[in-house]
Amino acid sequence: MEKEPIYFMEKAFEQAELAFKEEEVPVGAVVVLNNEIIGRGYNSVIKNSDPTAHAEIIAIRQAGKLAKNYRILDTDIYVTLEPCLMCYTAMVNARVKNLYFGAFDSKSGIFSTGKFDLIKNIFNHTIEVKSGIIGDKSAQLLQEFFKVRRGAGAVERDGLENR
Numbered sequence: 231m232e233k234e235p236i237y238f239m240e241k242a243f244e245q246a247e248l249a250f251k252e253e254e255v256p257v258g259a260v261v262v263l264n265n266e267i268i269g270r271g272y273n274s275v276i277k278n279s280d281p282t283a284h285a286e287i288i289a290i291r292q293a294g295k296l297a298k299n300y301r302i303l304d305t306d307i308y309v310t311l312e313p314c315l316m317c318y319t320a321m322v323n324a325r326v327k328n329l330y331f332g333a334f335d336s337k338s339g340i341f342s343t344g345k346f347d348l349i350k351n352i353f354n355h356t357i358e359v360k361s362g363i364i365g366d367k368s369a370q371l372l373q374e375f376f377k378v379r380r381g382a383g384a385v386e387r388d389g390l391e392n393r
Contacts, residue, residue, distance in 0.1 A: 259272070268296045
């Protein structure tokens with residue numbers, strides 16, 4: 231039985247909740263092939279001391295290992311937040327077929343910032359994009375996270391990344 235996109239976005243949201251619990255920016259992702267999750271990830275840049283440890287990158291890496299290929303053809307990726315340029319480029323290089331994302335990111339999202347329009351002609355692969363799936367719920371989790379962080383004084387005092 232074919233699962234609806236909301237099902238997989240909820241699975242990505244579960245990953246975002248794991249990031250939240252670990253005091254990482256709560257973004258989650260899952261990679262899906264033939265209606266099955268083959269990669270999961272959540273932001274863990276602080277835990278891993280790795281600026282590339284975004285949810286999407288971790289999920290793509292896991293999917294590639296399972297597929298035993300750096301190309302994960304015919305896959306869909308579900309992400310709770312609009313991807314940044316790095317993550318979108320990784321999706322292109324992996325040959326992801328469809329991208330579903332929840333909340334928009336006006337600060338660093340590839341589409342909201344207009345970055346995509348500037349570079350779309352350099353890509354040799356096209357990804358179908360669908361946005362807004364559980365966007366409000368994803369945005370609310372991010373807002374809660376940053377409200378708590380600001381309340382703790384961490385952002386103003388020494389920066390989120392300096393914990």
